[in-house]
Amino acid sequence: MRYRHVSVPRLGGAEVLRLSSDELPAPAVGQVRVRVLAAGVSYGDILLRAGVIPGGPKRPFTPGYDLVGEVDQVGPGTRAPAVGQRVVALVRSGGYAEYAIVPANRLVPLPEGVDPVEASALALNYFIAQQMLHRVARVRRGGTVLVHGASGGVGTAFLELAALAEVTVHGTVSGARADQVRRLGGNPIDRDTEDFLRVVRGLPGGAVDAVFDPVGGRHFLRSYQAVRRGGVMVGYGQNAALRGGKPDLLVGAQGFLGGIVLPKLLPDGRRTMFYNAWSLEKSQPAAYQQDLATVLELLQKGLVSPRVGRTMPLDEAADAHRAMESAAVGGKIVLVPARA
């Protein structure tokens, strides 16, 4: 039997994405084959496709950081959910496909009654926000944080999770989207007309407990300056290092060195970290399962509502990337690959 998947044969713009067809592989020991019902399109996919993130998967690769699907076959001797069980997984790549081979220990059950598309809109964004808020920054009830890109997918996750934890959020946003931040309980900072550092300096204490920054480049250093003693600046993206669809490695290096590495040498009691969804795997091996299950449970209980912008079929993956790059769709774009 054959299956279809999107592949990236070489680095470049959205036009490099190809729909390929291959023989369906069988899962090996420790692996499970999942029939994919929904796969989120994330900015990280675009950064990997364009070559902005160093050390990405070997080409050709299938993009897709998360997938929601149904167990279709279990590898020999593998202890795993039963065939037919619905599952969610964060994977470094492989989501944009009708089927994916996934290590059994990456699978987290999809809670009863949860829609696969909504779970896909939630999985990566809410998982990373949950980890950054509660494991990396360990922000306490009553704390105050600054979230950049607060109207985006991860930004919305921060707003909802912070509200549940009774943490105050100040969020940078394009003016037109300020209401979106306000509706979720945050305090918008217009990134076109206001200087976020000045706004933070004007808060009680003049600094925040944590800043979460996906912008990168020189922005990291300014974000670090907004952090109080004992607080942390968490970089988790480098949007500024992608210009007109092309990587600007100098901007990326500037951000990493100037905003993450050099501040670590200053004895000022403020931490910096560059986080990605795999950062805690070694130090806290149980965190992946726990945190993904936690955010899925919040979704099942209706306590969070990830925004689905649009669902698209696999063969429109290039259009999905273009739409994401031009911010044409508000909310998560989810690919719906499986054929009946």
Ligand SMILES: NC(=O)c1ccc[n+]([C@@H]2O[C@H](COP(=O)([O-])OP(=O)(O)OC[C@H]3O[C@@H](n4cnc5c(N)ncnc54)[C@H](OP(=O)(O)O)[C@@H]3O)[C@@H](O)[C@H]2O)c1
């Ligand atoms: N490290 C990881 O494991 C990981 C995983 C997932 C995502 N990420 C990163 O998270 C970031 C956000 O992803 P997402 O899915 O939330 O994307 P998204 O939905 O497109 O949201 C990004 C938001 O950032 C804002 N923005 C864009 N350029 C900006 C700039 N120069 N300064 C300030 N804000 C800017 C935009 O809102 P406004 O125009 O309203 O400001 C946009 O809504 C990306 O950088 C992605 O790479 C990292």
